[in-house]
Amino acid sequence: MSDNADQNARAPLAGPADPDKVATSPAPHSPGAAPMREMKADLVVIGAGSAGLSAAAGAAQFGLSVVLYEKGEMGGDCLNSGCVPSKALLSAAKAAAQVREAGKFGIETTPPRIDWEKVKLHVRTSIATIAPVDSQERFEGLGCTVIREHAKFASPDTVISPTTRVKARRIIIATGSRAFIPPIEGLANTPYLTNETIFDLPDFPEHLVILGGGPIGMEMAQAFVRLGAKVTVIEMGKALGRSDRAHAEIAIEALRAEGVTLLEGYKATKVEQDGKTIRVHTEPKDGEAWTVEGSHLLVAVGRQTVFDGMDLDKGDVDHDRKGIIVGDNLRSASNRRVWALGDAAGREQFTHIAGWHASVFARRAFFKQRTKADSLPVPAVTYTSPEVAQLGLTEAEAREKHGDDITTPSFQFEESDRAIAEADTDGEVKLIVRKGKLLGASIVGKEAGDLLQLVSVAMSNGLGVKELTNFISPYPTRAEGVKRAANAHYADVVFGKSAKRLVGLLQRIP
Structure with missing residues (x-):
């Protein structure tokens, strides 16, 4: 979204x-x-x-x-119940996380105190501020x-x-x-939340159980764990399954480090309520079955x-x-x-x-133009911290289609001066290239969705990886990572034996 x-x-x-x-x-x-x-x-x-x-x-x-x-x-x-309130909630949760993480900059703080009513007020205010643009009037x-x-x-x-x-x-x-509501035994008779109801939740959840490890489920998992809830995510397959696998794992590990419990490969088979407790029974693909007990249940398994x-x-x-x-x-x-x-x-x-x-x-x-709906590559961003941004083919999709006839030049943010200064070096920029043509890109890290737009402009206008090397990127910025990933594609050519031989010959010319 x-x-x-x-x-x-x-x-x-x-x-x-x-x-x-x-x-x-x-x-x-x-x-x-x-x-x-x-x-x-x-x-x-x-x-x-x-x-x-x-x-x-x-x-x-x-x-x-x-x-x-x-x-x-x-x-x-x-x-009303999607992009705007979710990003407002994520912003509030990020503020709480920044207070907890201030110590790494030498700033001593006390743990943040979360006022759920004021957090909801921020969400409502964000909606109300934008609403006149979409209003009937x-x-x-x-x-x-x-x-x-x-x-x-x-x-x-x-x-x-x-x-x-x-x-x-x-x-x-x-x-x-x-929100799609799956036909799970007992779910229809158990109170559950969707994106339409979670932002107006009267009481802050003690333990939020989330069905679905896609973008919505993972964003809400991080938001609520940062605001102080216990969170368990149940996902039938792989969390963030449509993203580059290696990049998805970086985000997943970050969420786990913050306290999110993620059960991948588990199918919810039955839901029941016992007083104020909601119980979710699961069936694993491999291993031991789990029964998860929580105070609230969010269904985020897809849309219809x-x-x-x-x-x-x-x-x-x-x-x-x-x-x-x-x-x-x-x-x-x-x-x-x-x-x-x-x-x-x-x-x-x-x-x-x-x-x-x-x-x-x-x-x-x-x-009367002949523009096609599918004529441009579609960016997709999961707004967790770190963000996971995807455009065009993933590396796995490209290799399945073109075999080894692709390259994946990359740049790790641990080499970014801006990321080092911000003490936030998780992630990388990865380009998917075939014969100089951009087939896709994946970026994981802070502000990945914003950085992806450089590649989106290039791909949407038929530009290749070469054009991503031919601009001046301001220093120090994270966006340098896109240019440096593109530069990496040409490293062997620019600094290889042939280039050294050519430079040596040219130096003989007065």
Whole structure:
């Protein structure tokens, strides 16, 4: 998950769209009920999360008539229960960790005292500060008609809600996703938390048990252990399984050193409650079974798309478990009037992907460009300390595809002067290179997500590893690590026997 929505959603306010483009007229829809509003629009957007807001803002500022449906909170999951609150909580936890670690700089402190209510206030304040950018008032100021109701299809070109029927030229489904709840025995009858409820937890957990060792699970594990809870993570496979394995292990060991108990290769088979105790029974792939007892349970085993009650069949919109069936243009395979953006498109589930999807939609729908949703490498960052950032192919994926025809030049932060000065030298930059072409990169360490953007710019614009050597990096910065990893790719060429021989010959020239 990323921290911000696409720039289109945060652009300056524009005047309202042409009022003639939104036609309304009363029409009765049931005896005794208020007349249903009938409308026509250039674009209907279902879902006011990152993708929907970005697309709606862009269309409205182009002067098109836009109807935006949202039955829940404006801003969607990212603002209200995802990126923003999780990073706010992580920041509070990081502050507590810095107090504990101040001694390594010669600064004596007392252990931090955690006020859970004030931590939650910081989380709520972060949300409230950003909320006006995603608010109904802002989007009405842009010219959108915002309807805070559940929307569903009445026909392939018509969307209805309890008060409104809209016939649209184009329809965007951007309904996002929610936490997947696995079919574990007893779970449905046991109180559990998801990302939608954990940030408003009334009482701080004494022992938080987390199902799932992916980015959400591991981020919350570190946050709560730093704030003073006991934390156990149960993961069926490998924690941070989609990241570079060696880099994931560096982050995992850091969490274990801080007190997180991680059970990898354990499947939760049964959950039960005994008074205030929640008990999770596990089945190992190998070894001894564990029963974990805790005060609270967080389910973080993945996400599932949300299409509840949308009558997609009436809209002639084909879909599967992952999302709407779309092509690389994000257009429905069965109804070309319909587009799916963000999590609803069944691809990567990141806020920055939602913003990119809105850009792809605008380019294709309004400017008739042939931009593809999968045309750029997708960055993924787990915001633990150290951060784990991944772009393109991992080393394992590249070797599986190209064998030994790749190189992995790297730079360890223990050689970074800035990292040494900060007493935070864990991690490295690793580039995945084949014949001078960048296939991917993995960075683990402080601010890894920020550093990855240098490689992302290069890969997205067709630049090779050579271009990462040809810029002046300010000293001392961690970003030097990207350049020095790229330099390492050419070390044998620049300082090898042939280069020495050439330099020797050139020195004979007056």
